[in-house]
Every structure is written in structure tokens, then in C-alpha cells.
Amino acid sequence: MALMTPSQSTICKGCWQHMRMPIPIRGPLALPLRMMGVKISRMNPNLCNICETMFTRVKRRKQIVVTSTVLFADVRGYTALSQEAASSEMLDILHGFTDECAEAVWARDGIVNKFIGDAMLAIFNFPIMRDDHVEQAVRAAQDIQRRWLRRSGQASAGAVPSPGLGIGIHTGTASIGEIGTAYKDFTIIGPMVNMASRIQAAAAAGDILVSSAVYAQVPHLFSGPHAAEFALKGIERPTTLHRMIA
């Protein structure tokens, strides 16, 4: 118990919320369940591994359609930097990026779905549902940028200059579930997810760029001029996005 941080739960938050089942994931009561294969989810340490995907199984469908908020974060200029920096320095950057992102997302009840090279895909409102999932995602993005700035400030003087992060957020309906039968890949797909990825690609280092759908739910988090038109890859018309400077 002494090892727990305040954000760590002793029961699975997802199982409790959806079924009112207190599934122990930490402490002595968790041991018998662990023997049966119930473990802490790697996507969020307050969930169990069963609950990650069980809601799709309960519904006897491979995929379910949910309203959620998707956050993509990416290390800007990672490939270019990797041409000049030592591989140990590149590794340090990736280690730091992975840890800071994961902790910020978990603190806001999101799940880290996957890391893709120098980018992260996080989902909010599944399986832990929150009415304020859009705000939680934006606050997680602020946390990620803050953590990254602090970490960069702590880097030793001789180290390579730390690259900035670009973050993009969109919200809407998408399909969540397992793709494939031989290899099962649990992920979120749909046009909303592609759009979130495009928004992230347009974000400059240090920026959080969000769609109008996100902005409409959290106008109080923005100040000063923030709306601008962007030409996003694969989208014909200019898209209005809202920019938050970390």
C-alpha cells in the first residue's frame, strides 16, 4: 500500500463503473484473480486487462461505436534529429516521452492505446466513462506539454536541444474493438481518428491544436486569439482549428 500513488486504484475502475463489480487489482485480494489471468491493464493501471476489451465481448460484437476523445502527441523533428544525435540521446528522448505521456493520460482516466515510433495515441471515455472526457483530454495535453518543458529544462547543458511536442485532439464517434482474429489488435478506428491524426500533424512544437468540436465543449480553457484556418492533408476545404500555446 505504501507504494501506491494517490492516483492508483485498488479495484478496476472500468469493471466498477460498468458492472458495479469490485474487481481487486492491487493488494492481497488481487492475488487469486491474478492466478486466473486478471492483471493490471498496461493501457491504464486503474483498469484490468479483461475490462480493456470485455465490453466488446459482453455485447458479442467485435466492435462497438462510442463517443470518445482522441489525443495524438508526437515528438517534432524526431527523424531529423536522429540524423545528428547519438542513439543513446534519441532513446532518452523516447523514454521520457513515453513516461510523461502515459502518466498525464492516466491521471485523466484515459488509456494509452499505443505508441507508434515517436507518436502516442490516447483515448478518453473508454472504458472509463466521464461526461467531461473532452476537458480531461485537453487537460492531459496541457499536462504533457508542462511535463515535457520541465523535463527539457532539467536536461544537462551538453545534451542535444530537446525537441518540442505537437498535440492534436478531436472528439466524436468512432469504432473501438479488436481487429483481426489471428493477431488481435485492440484499437480505435474511423474518420474521427484520422482527423485527430491530421490535426496533430498540423500542430507546431509546443502547441495543442483542437477541432471546433473540442473547442465548443471547453471554451473556458482558451484565451486570446486562438482560431485559425488550416489546410489539412486529404481534406479539401480549409479547417478551422483552435490553438492553445503551452
Next chain:
Amino acid sequence: MALMTPSQSTICKGCWQHMRMPIPIRGPLALPLRMMGVKISRMNPNLCNICETMFTRVKRRKQIVVTSTVLFADVRGYTALSQEAASSEMLDILHGFTDECAEAVWARDGIVNKFIGDAMLAIFNFPIMRDDHVEQAVRAAQDIQRRWLRRSGQASAGAVPSPGLGIGIHTGTASIGEIGTAYKDFTIIGPMVNMASRIQAAAAAGDILVSSAVYAQVPHLFSGPHAAEFALKGIERPTTLHRMIA
């Protein structure tokens, strides 16, 4: 036993090769180990989940440098197609892509490291080591294209036209291991991996595009004119690549 396909092993191929330890992963002898948490790896059904990452632990380092071959495969025009096709049809495409890729990679002793939207990252020569890992990767790519063509030929007449796949392959040294401490992401990183991804991006639908380093080890698999110069994103000079038409 009746459920096993010829390619499925009863012991973990990785543990056997590296330590001469017969770790049962199928059949009655596998049960006690399963109780202890040893399971079939989802990256390759002939490996155990311990062995996926144990070689990095045995060496007491987060990362090890290995010579390997990396294969990226991608559904060409997936995002564009998703604008016009029904989401159920897009799901069918992703399900088929995931399964065909995984089975082709496993049959050649590679591991499926991850799926990223409509793309796959596969690694050959880790943890199952083979002197002919370059050839195995190219043959896996041929299998993937063949399987995809067969599957597309079987699609019903009214379905959307099936998109083609682009595949890129490169070989060299890279760093394999777990990134992060809070969230652990097992993956392969380094300039070789970035280059493989760039090569894949240059491959047209139906093509297998490989680097000169790959070609040099498997010239017998190519026929007719195959070399061409490509301008790859982020690479200043033109790059000579070798094209195999499925």
C-alpha cells in the same frame, strides 16, 4: 493437437534456440507454465511472452543492438477510401489485412511488432534468429501480396474495390527493447527502421520495394529490370531501390 496447423510449435522456438530450454507452449505440459504467467506471444504463436523481451532482460539492458530485417506493409489509399466506403467495409479490409499479414510473417519466423492504423511493422531475426532472415522477409512480403490478391478475388461483386498493399523492406542494425518505465512499449528503433518506413511509403499498390542492402542478399528473387532511383522524404540524395511486382 488436432487443432494445430503444421506451422505451430509445441515448444517456444526462441527459448529453445537461445537457451536450449524446451518451454512447452501448447499441449498438457503447457498448463503449469500458463499458471505461472507463461503464455503464447501475440507477436508470434511459436514464441512465449517471456521470450519476447527476455533477451533484453538477460543482458540487463533496456535495449540491445541486433542485425535484423524490418518489413512495413500498408493499405494504399485507405484514408481516401474511408471517405466513400461504409465503415463495415473498411473494417472488413482491416480484419483481412491484419490476418493475412500476421500469418505470412509467422510462417517465416518473423514477429508482428505492431499494427498502426492501416499499416503493419514486422521484424525478422529477433528473437528467432535465422541466417536467411532477409530472404524470409522478402518471401513473407510475396506471401502477403499473394494472399491479398486471392482475398480480393474472392470479394463479392457488389463490394468496394479492394485497395492494394504497398510493402517496404530494409535490413541492418537497430535497437530492440522496451521504451518507457510507466508504460512499456516493446519495439525496434533507429535510422534503419525509419528508412524501411520511407521505402514502404514509396511503394505503389501491389509492389514490394526493397533497399540495396536487401537486394544484395537475395538477387535470385528478382528478374527483369528492377532498380530505380527514388526521392525519399527526408533523404537528400536519390536512393536506389529494387522493385518486385507481385
